[in-house]
Amino acid sequence: MSVSHAKNGPVGWITLERPKAMNALNREMAASITATLTAWQSDPEVRVVVVTGTGPAFCAGADLKQASAPVGPGEPDFMDVLAAFFDTLRAFPKPVIAAVNGLALAGGLETVMACDFVIAARSATFGDAHSNFGVFPGGGGAAILPRKVPANVAKYMLFTGDSLSAEDMKTYGLVSEVVADAELSARAQAIGEKLAQKSPLVLARMKKVANEATDKSTADALRHELLELRNHQRSYDIQEGLRAFAEKRKPQFKGY
Structure with a gap:
């Protein structure tokens, strides 16, 4: 092989x-x-x-x-x-x-x-x-x-x-x-x-926005980022990350 x-x-x-x-x-x-x-x-x-x-x-x-x-x-x-x-x-x-x-x-x-x-x-x-x-x-x-x-x-x-x-x-x-x-x-x-160890969901969304940013105007790229943020705010991972920060512990991300 x-x-x-x-x-x-x-x-x-x-x-x-x-x-x-x-x-x-x-x-x-x-x-x-x-x-x-x-x-x-x-x-x-x-x-x-x-x-x-x-x-x-x-x-x-x-x-x-x-x-x-x-x-x-x-x-x-x-x-x-x-x-x-x-x-x-x-x-x-x-x-x-x-x-x-x-x-x-x-x-x-x-x-x-x-x-x-x-x-x-x-x-x-x-x-x-x-x-x-x-x-x-x-x-x-x-x-x-x-x-x-x-x-x-x-x-x-x-x-x-x-x-x-x-x-x-x-x-x-x-x-x-x-x-x-x-x-x-x-x-x-x-x-x-x-x-x-990072949230797989946030990395995937970051990668998507970063990959597409060079083909867009700055304003459109920023709008795309804000849209992804809106969607991400509904995720388990962001809530887990914020809880872990408040509780001073390592977050356990699940990717959704």
Whole structure:
């Protein structure tokens, strides 16, 4: 199996395990991750998801050998499967952490950008790389990268195909934290466990508003936030949080 799916307490781990191919995404891997995320969306045991890789690469991109593989009538082609994967990852309602262990190139960078935030090993590198092979991005390389880093940096990465270091990408805002290579898994797990103690309902609502804010005017984004607040005021979790504050104890959130 080229992808493993495991639960470690409240954290669900998705690990790309195709190191000899630099964890390049093939049809089976993308479909497997999509199916797991779909199942975990309604699994109360999974509060947070971490996506990582094994070997020298997080993910070197899509498996181009499958890009032009023929399919039967009415059968989804490779791009359809990849699009479903990226859409599911971006829309996942729970926090998703990218724990980047090595090279994140092309579709690997697009996978990183579909996560909520990034913890990177010090040796990790990030690049778009599509232009190196005359390939056009389809998972957010040109559309999302300029929203994650300054536009001039995004264009440099897109046009040159060059890679930048984890420290550089932290400076530009894509990476939240850089850690020693040996500490990456433990740090991602620790952050996942921290997030799992929060109200899953409030995190889902925060994620929804934050994800949609960049496509709205400030006034519309604020109206959306107030609407979510109105709905949230009817929830068990906000009442439990306020009770716990008054009683000086740790809240026990239930997600509704």
